[in-house]
Amino acid sequence: MTATEAPTTGHVGQVRLRKEDARLVTGRATWTDNITPAGCLYMMVVRSPMAHATVTGVDVSVATDAPGVVAAYTGADLADAWQTSLPSVWQVTPDVKEPPHYPLTQDKVRFVGDGVAVVLATSRQAAVDAAELVDVTYDPLPAVTDVAQALKDEVLVHDDEGTNRCYSYHWDSGNVDEVFEQADVVVERRLINQRLIPTAIEPRAVVAQPEPTGGYTVFSATQIPHILRIQLAIVCGVPEHQLRVVAPDVGGGFGSKLNIYAEEALALALAQKLGQPIKWTETRSEGYQATIHGRDHIQDLAIAATSDGRIVGFKADIKADLGAYLQLVTTGTPMLGAFMYPAIYKLEAHDLTITGVFTTKTPTDAYRGAGRPEATFAIERMVDELAAELGMDPMEVRRKSWIAHEEFPYDTITGLTYDSGNYEAATDKAMALFGYDELRREQQQRRDDGDTTQLGIGISTFTEMCGLAPSRALGSLNYRAGGWEHATIRMLPTGKIQVITGTSPHGQGHVTSWSQIAADALGLPYEDVEVLHGDTAISHKGMDTYGSRSLAIGGYAVHEAAQKVIAKAKRFAAHLLEASEDDIEFADGTFSVRGSPDAAKTIQDIALAVFAAHDYPEDMEPALDAEATIDPENFSFPHGTHLCAAEVDTETGRVTIRRYVAVDDVGKVINPQIVEGQVHGGIAQGVGQALYEEAVYDADGNLTTGSLLDYHVPSAADLPAFETDRTETPATSNPLGVKGVGEAGTIASTPAVVNAVVDALRPMGVTDVRMPTSPQHVWEAIEAAQGGAA
Amino acid sequence: MTNVQITVDGTTYEDEVEPRLLLVQYLRDVLGKTGxxxxxxxxxxxxxxxxxDGRSVKSCTVLAVQADGATVDTIEGLASTDGAGGDGDATAGWHPLQRAFHTEHGLQCGYCTPGMIMAAADLLRENPDPSEEEVRHGLEGNLCRCTGYVNIVKAVRTAAAELRGEEVGA
Known part of the structure; x- marks a missing residue:
C-alpha cells in the first residue's frame, strides 16, 4: 500500500444492510396510528361534499349528544384558537394572493373535503357515527374546475381577493425575440402534466397530547417535525419550547407529508382546549381529498433550433392549478422548476411565464420532484418533437446541444452554476446497456412490416437541481425559511457515538448511510454508531427531509461534525502523548505521533480519558461532542440518461414497457444498494404518471378517482424490472462529492416513457399522447392524427 | 355485541366485539397487535x-365475527424467535422472507412490508418456485410506493430458494 492509496476498509461506497429493517420486517414499528395515549379522544373532521358553496348553517347539537361524544365544534367555535392562518412559505411575487386558510372554514367551502366541523369521541366508531349527525346546510355555488374557466374570474374561489389569479411570474433571459425569429425551426406544443395523488402507503395521522409538566407533544406522520414545530407553535400560540414534535416511523411521504395540515393544528388546538390527548387518522378516501395533490400544469411550449439540430431557445407558458388554498409550498412548487426548463442544453434564450390559479379542488403542492418533473417533461418531450421535425435521431439532437463535460462548471442562462456533470459518459453507458442501435433496427422492421404492435424508443437525458438549498438563494427568492442542515455527534465514554441529525427519514435509510459516513470519518466500527432523528426533544435543530436534500446537506453536516470531533480529539491526543499537535496524525481511528508509531491513542482511549477528565489541556473543556450547521454553497445537479423501449398495440392502445434502462449520475455514493432502491422507486412513480395515474374531477368538482379503486397506483404486475447502472461524477459543492437521489428517477422517467409511446405512433402522424398514456388516450391520439372524430 | 374466540399468533383471545368491527381493527385496536x-x-x-386458517386474506375485508373460531397468523408471529432483536445480525430466528427482504433491500419505509411478506408467504406455499412474472402477478394485490417492486421480487425469489433448501447468496 502506497501512502496515497485510499483506505480499503471504508464503509462509504459499500453495501451495508439497513439498520432500520429489523423492526419493520417483524411488525414492531411505531407508526403514528399505533400510538394511543390513555384517555385519548378520536377526532373526525366533517367535510364538505360540495366543491363550492356558501355555508348557511352548521349544527353540532345532535352529534354532541350522541353516545361516546365528548365535544363537537364548528369553524366559528374554534375561530379564537388560531393566532394566524395555516402557512404558505413562499412569497413568489410581491403581489401574490395569499388568502386566509384556517383549519375549519366558516363562510364558504372551496373543495370537496374542506373541513367544516370536528367531532371528538371516546372511540373511533363513535366519532365516525357522530360525524354523520352534524347538520350542515349549504347554498351551492358553481364549481371552478379548470384554469381557463378560473381565469375568467366569473366565479371567485376567494371573493375578497377579487381574482382567481394567485400570481403571475415572468422571466426571460437572452434576446428571446431575435433568437426565435432567426431560428431555422420552431416547434410548438401544448402538453398536459396531469394532476396526481402522492399516495404514501401509510395514511396521515396525528396524536397531540398535553404533558403533565406543561406543554404538548405532537406525534405526526410527517416529513418535517422541525418545521411543523415552529409553524404549529405560531398557528396555535404554544410557546415553541413547550412544544415537542415527534415523527415516529413514517410510512413514505413523497411530499405529501411535507406540510402543515389542518388536522395537525386541530389536534393541538383541541388538546389545548380539552386537556386530553387527541388522535386523528385519515382513511385513504379521506386522504385523497384532504392531503395535497401534485402536478396539474398546462404547458404551452416552444423550442427553437438551427436546421442542423442545435437547440437555441425555449419558451414555456405554464398554467398551474393550485387548488382551493395555499398549503406550505403550493405557490413555490411550479417555481422549483422555473430554473430547469433549459436542462442540460446550452440555450441562447429562455422565456418563462407561470400563472398560479385557484380552483375548487384539493390544493396542489410538492410531489416527488416538485416542479422539476414538470420542467423536465416539457424540455425532454420537446427535444423529441424537434428531432422528429428535423428528421434527426433524438439522441443526436441532444448531443449537439448539451453542455460538454469539459465545459463544467457551467453557468446556465437561468443563472445557476452546474458544478459538475458528464452527460457523454452516462449516455454512452446507457446506450450500450440498452442496445440502442439494435432496437432502432427492430423498430424500422416493424414499421416496414406494418406490425400492429409498434415499437417506440424514448429518451430522457435529464438533470435536476436538488440539495435544497443555499439559504441566501432562498432569501433572494422570498422563501420564508433557510435551507441549512444540522448534525450533532455525541461521543460516549466507551467510544461509541450518537449522531443526531436534523433530517427526518421515512424510508430513505439515513440511519444506515449516516452511520457509514460517521464510522469512516472517525475510524469507528459501523456498529458503534447510533443515529437519532425525528424528535425535536432529541434533535433540536433541523430542516427535515424533502427536495433530495438530506445527504448533500445533512450527510455533509454529519461529516463536518465528525471533523470537529477529530480536531478536538487531536488536541487531547497531543496533550496525552506529550507531543506537539502539529506532529499528531489521525488515521483509522488512531492518533499517533509522526515518526513514533508506538506513541498512539485510539479515539476510544481519548473518549474515556476525556470522560475521566483527570488530565487535559488548560484551555479546553473536557468534551469531544461537536455540532455542525451546514448551509450549502450551491444546489446539486444529479443527471442521467434513461432509455425506454415500449410496445404499443395500435389496435387496443395498450402500452407495454419492454426495456427500461437508467444510468444515473448522483455523484459519490454512500450505499449503492440504497441508491439503487431510490432510483427504482423513483422510476416507478414517474412511470405511474406516464402510464396509469390521474386525479380526475367532474364538472361539479367531485373527485371521481376518490379511492384506490379508481386511482391506479401501479402494482408489481404493472411494471417491468428496471435495469440500472451509474456513472460517478463527484459534486464539487460538498466534501463528500454527493448530489442526492430521491427524486431523480421520478424526474427522469416520465418523459422517457411518453417519448417512447409517441415514437411508436409517430408514423401514424401522432405528435403527442396525453398522460396517462392509457389505452383510451392512445386510441384518441391515433384517431385524432388520422382525422377521426376523437 | 358478539362474543368471539380467535387464536392470533398462537394465543387464544375471547372478546365481545361489535358486529361491524373489521378483523384488522380487532387486531390493532382491541388486541394492540399493531404489526x-x-x-x-x-x-x-x-x-x-x-x-x-393458513390462507392469506386482507384483514380489512373480514369481520372479526367471521374469524370466530379461526386461527389468525400475523407478521408478529412469523419469526421463530422473538425477532425483535437489535440491529445487525439478530436475524437468525427470522422467516426466510423477512431475511430476504432485509438482504435484498425489499423495503424502504416498511409500511407495506408486513402485508407484502404475509402475501408472499402464501404465494410460496402455493408455488415454491415462482418465476419473476409469477411473483409479480402473485403480489399484484399488495401496493408498495417506495421500491418499484424490483427488490421485492428479488427478495421473494431469494426466500423461495432458501425455503426449497437451496444455498442462498453463494
Whole structure:
C-alpha cells in the first residue's frame, strides 16, 4: 500500500444492510396510528361534499349528544384558537394572493373535503357515527374546475381577493425575440402534466397530547417535525419550547407529508382546549381529498433550433392549478422548476411565464420532484418533437446541444452554476446497456412490416437541481425559511457515538448511510454508531427531509461534525502523548505521533480519558461532542440518461414497457444498494404518471378517482424490472462529492416513457399522447392524427 | 355485541366485539397487535394481509365475527424467535422472507412490508418456485410506493430458494 492509496476498509461506497429493517420486517414499528395515549379522544373532521358553496348553517347539537361524544365544534367555535392562518412559505411575487386558510372554514367551502366541523369521541366508531349527525346546510355555488374557466374570474374561489389569479411570474433571459425569429425551426406544443395523488402507503395521522409538566407533544406522520414545530407553535400560540414534535416511523411521504395540515393544528388546538390527548387518522378516501395533490400544469411550449439540430431557445407558458388554498409550498412548487426548463442544453434564450390559479379542488403542492418533473417533461418531450421535425435521431439532437463535460462548471442562462456533470459518459453507458442501435433496427422492421404492435424508443437525458438549498438563494427568492442542515455527534465514554441529525427519514435509510459516513470519518466500527432523528426533544435543530436534500446537506453536516470531533480529539491526543499537535496524525481511528508509531491513542482511549477528565489541556473543556450547521454553497445537479423501449398495440392502445434502462449520475455514493432502491422507486412513480395515474374531477368538482379503486397506483404486475447502472461524477459543492437521489428517477422517467409511446405512433402522424398514456388516450391520439372524430 | 374466540399468533383471545368491527381493527385496536397495518379502505393496498386458517386474506375485508373460531397468523408471529432483536445480525430466528427482504433491500419505509411478506408467504406455499412474472402477478394485490417492486421480487425469489433448501447468496 502506497501512502496515497485510499483506505480499503471504508464503509462509504459499500453495501451495508439497513439498520432500520429489523423492526419493520417483524411488525414492531411505531407508526403514528399505533400510538394511543390513555384517555385519548378520536377526532373526525366533517367535510364538505360540495366543491363550492356558501355555508348557511352548521349544527353540532345532535352529534354532541350522541353516545361516546365528548365535544363537537364548528369553524366559528374554534375561530379564537388560531393566532394566524395555516402557512404558505413562499412569497413568489410581491403581489401574490395569499388568502386566509384556517383549519375549519366558516363562510364558504372551496373543495370537496374542506373541513367544516370536528367531532371528538371516546372511540373511533363513535366519532365516525357522530360525524354523520352534524347538520350542515349549504347554498351551492358553481364549481371552478379548470384554469381557463378560473381565469375568467366569473366565479371567485376567494371573493375578497377579487381574482382567481394567485400570481403571475415572468422571466426571460437572452434576446428571446431575435433568437426565435432567426431560428431555422420552431416547434410548438401544448402538453398536459396531469394532476396526481402522492399516495404514501401509510395514511396521515396525528396524536397531540398535553404533558403533565406543561406543554404538548405532537406525534405526526410527517416529513418535517422541525418545521411543523415552529409553524404549529405560531398557528396555535404554544410557546415553541413547550412544544415537542415527534415523527415516529413514517410510512413514505413523497411530499405529501411535507406540510402543515389542518388536522395537525386541530389536534393541538383541541388538546389545548380539552386537556386530553387527541388522535386523528385519515382513511385513504379521506386522504385523497384532504392531503395535497401534485402536478396539474398546462404547458404551452416552444423550442427553437438551427436546421442542423442545435437547440437555441425555449419558451414555456405554464398554467398551474393550485387548488382551493395555499398549503406550505403550493405557490413555490411550479417555481422549483422555473430554473430547469433549459436542462442540460446550452440555450441562447429562455422565456418563462407561470400563472398560479385557484380552483375548487384539493390544493396542489410538492410531489416527488416538485416542479422539476414538470420542467423536465416539457424540455425532454420537446427535444423529441424537434428531432422528429428535423428528421434527426433524438439522441443526436441532444448531443449537439448539451453542455460538454469539459465545459463544467457551467453557468446556465437561468443563472445557476452546474458544478459538475458528464452527460457523454452516462449516455454512452446507457446506450450500450440498452442496445440502442439494435432496437432502432427492430423498430424500422416493424414499421416496414406494418406490425400492429409498434415499437417506440424514448429518451430522457435529464438533470435536476436538488440539495435544497443555499439559504441566501432562498432569501433572494422570498422563501420564508433557510435551507441549512444540522448534525450533532455525541461521543460516549466507551467510544461509541450518537449522531443526531436534523433530517427526518421515512424510508430513505439515513440511519444506515449516516452511520457509514460517521464510522469512516472517525475510524469507528459501523456498529458503534447510533443515529437519532425525528424528535425535536432529541434533535433540536433541523430542516427535515424533502427536495433530495438530506445527504448533500445533512450527510455533509454529519461529516463536518465528525471533523470537529477529530480536531478536538487531536488536541487531547497531543496533550496525552506529550507531543506537539502539529506532529499528531489521525488515521483509522488512531492518533499517533509522526515518526513514533508506538506513541498512539485510539479515539476510544481519548473518549474515556476525556470522560475521566483527570488530565487535559488548560484551555479546553473536557468534551469531544461537536455540532455542525451546514448551509450549502450551491444546489446539486444529479443527471442521467434513461432509455425506454415500449410496445404499443395500435389496435387496443395498450402500452407495454419492454426495456427500461437508467444510468444515473448522483455523484459519490454512500450505499449503492440504497441508491439503487431510490432510483427504482423513483422510476416507478414517474412511470405511474406516464402510464396509469390521474386525479380526475367532474364538472361539479367531485373527485371521481376518490379511492384506490379508481386511482391506479401501479402494482408489481404493472411494471417491468428496471435495469440500472451509474456513472460517478463527484459534486464539487460538498466534501463528500454527493448530489442526492430521491427524486431523480421520478424526474427522469416520465418523459422517457411518453417519448417512447409517441415514437411508436409517430408514423401514424401522432405528435403527442396525453398522460396517462392509457389505452383510451392512445386510441384518441391515433384517431385524432388520422382525422377521426376523437 | 358478539362474543368471539380467535387464536392470533398462537394465543387464544375471547372478546365481545361489535358486529361491524373489521378483523384488522380487532387486531390493532382491541388486541394492540399493531404489526398489521391499514393502508386503504377499499381492499386494494394489501397492507393488512394476514393468514386466516393458513390462507392469506386482507384483514380489512373480514369481520372479526367471521374469524370466530379461526386461527389468525400475523407478521408478529412469523419469526421463530422473538425477532425483535437489535440491529445487525439478530436475524437468525427470522422467516426466510423477512431475511430476504432485509438482504435484498425489499423495503424502504416498511409500511407495506408486513402485508407484502404475509402475501408472499402464501404465494410460496402455493408455488415454491415462482418465476419473476409469477411473483409479480402473485403480489399484484399488495401496493408498495417506495421500491418499484424490483427488490421485492428479488427478495421473494431469494426466500423461495432458501425455503426449497437451496444455498442462498453463494
Amino acid at each position: 398489521t397495518n391499514i393502508g386503504c379502505d377499499t381492499s386494494n393496498c394489501g397492507a393488512c394481509t394476514v393468514h386466516l
